[in-house]
Amino acid sequence: MSAILTIDDLTVDIGRPLVKGVSLELQPGRIQGLAGESGSGKTLTSLAVLGLLPRQARTGGSIRLGDTQILGMKRRELNRIRGHRVAMVFQDPSSALHPQLTVGHQLTDHMRTHLGLSRSAARDRAAEMLERVKVPAAAEALGRYPHQFSGGQRQRICIAIALACDPDVLLADEPTTALDVTVQAGILQLLRDLATERELAVLLVTHDLGVMSAVADDVAVMRDGRIVEATDRASLFSAPQHEYTRSLLAALPGSRLEEDGS
Numbered sequence: 001m002s003a004i005l006t007i008d009d010l011t012v013d014i015g016r017p018l019v020k021g022v023s024l025e026l027q028p029g030r031i032q033g034l035a036g037e038s039g040s041g042k043t044l045t046s047l048a049v050l051g052l053l054p055r056q057a058r059t060g061g062s063i064r065l066g067d068t069q070i071l072g073m074k075r076r077e078l079n080r081i082r083g084h085r086v087a088m089v090f091q092d093p094s095s096a097l098h099p100q101l102t103v104g105h106q107l108t109d110h111m112r113t114h115l116g117l118s119r120s121a122a123r124d125r126a127a128e129m130l131e132r133v134k135v136p137a138a139a140e141a142l143g144r145y146p147h148q149f150s151g152g153q154r155q156r157i158c159i160a161i162a163l164a165c166d167p168d169v170l171l172a173d174e175p176t177t178a179l180d181v182t183v184q185a186g187i188l189q190l191l192r193d194l195a196t197e198r199e200l201a202v203l204l205v206t207h208d209l210g211v212m213s214a215v216a217d218d219v220a221v222m223r224d225g226r227i228v229e230a231t232d233r234a235s236l237f238s239a240p241q242h243e244y245t246r247s248l249l250a251a252l253p254g255s256r257l258e259e260d261g262s
């Protein structure tokens with residue numbers, strides 16, 4: 001299958017080299033995990049895809065969406081791609097939503113801008129999207145404000161907004177880290193289902209290999225700006241090749257228990 005997004009030998013330098021030759025391919029319907037400890041360059045890699053790096057950042061290599069080179073694209077051109085063909089979900093759903101605008105307003109604004117839908121068509125689609133991400137009482141939910149929802153429901157709303165314009169690629173940066181453990185699994189399952197049914201290519205950035213083991217098809221492990229290991233999920237967890245990957249796996253709660261024999 002051909003890649004929808006291809007990152008090739010990406011470098012990011014902000015006063016010093018921070019991403020040092022990262023290559024990744026995202027395929028439709030698959031979740032590509034990007035793991036590694038804090039500061040390894042995961043977020044800078046996803047920000048580069050969105051063209052959201054700080055102005056002083058110098059980049060090298062290429063990022064192609066289909067056949068289009070998007071690294072170094074002008075802001076105006078990127079705005080058309082961002083939110084429409086490439087969408088994003090961040091760690092903290094509370095700060096991603098505007099507190100003083102209803103959920104319906106935020107969902108429909110986005111669709112009207114990118115898809116040119118009429119007010120009523122956008123509203124119908126917004127209700128459908130909320131239903132799909134399993135926000136209860138979707139039609140009434142459109143008239144409510146973000147603070148009237150739980151953290152997990154807010155993240156579902158962010159996912160609905162991200163997917164409202166039917167993007168090809170979803171970048172999810174620590175999408176469950178800010179959430180209660182009890183709701184994390186539901187959000188991950190939702191991402192898994194959406195990737196499959198919408199042929200969505202997902203880049204899932206997280207430091208948590210437990211999250212990776214739940215949903216990623218493929219996992220790349222980053223350390224100090226480089227990918228040190230990239231393989232399918234089963235191989236990574238059953239036969240990690242790199243010492244650093246093994247140390248990350250050993251830090252997972254389940255493996256500690258196994259080592260203790262308890």
Ligand SMILES: Nc1ncnc2c1ncn2[C@@H]1O[C@H](COP(=O)(O)OP(=O)(O)OP(=O)(O)O)[C@@H](O)[C@H]1O
Binds near residue numbers: 036038044
């Ligand atoms: N605007 C910036 N200016 C200078 N250095 C930066 C900037 N943004 C990030 N860095 C540095 O780049 C490195 C990689 O950061 P990045 O946020 O990509 O890591 P990460 O793997 O996503 O970690 P985390 O999980 O903590 O977000 C870190 O050393 C960080 O301090």
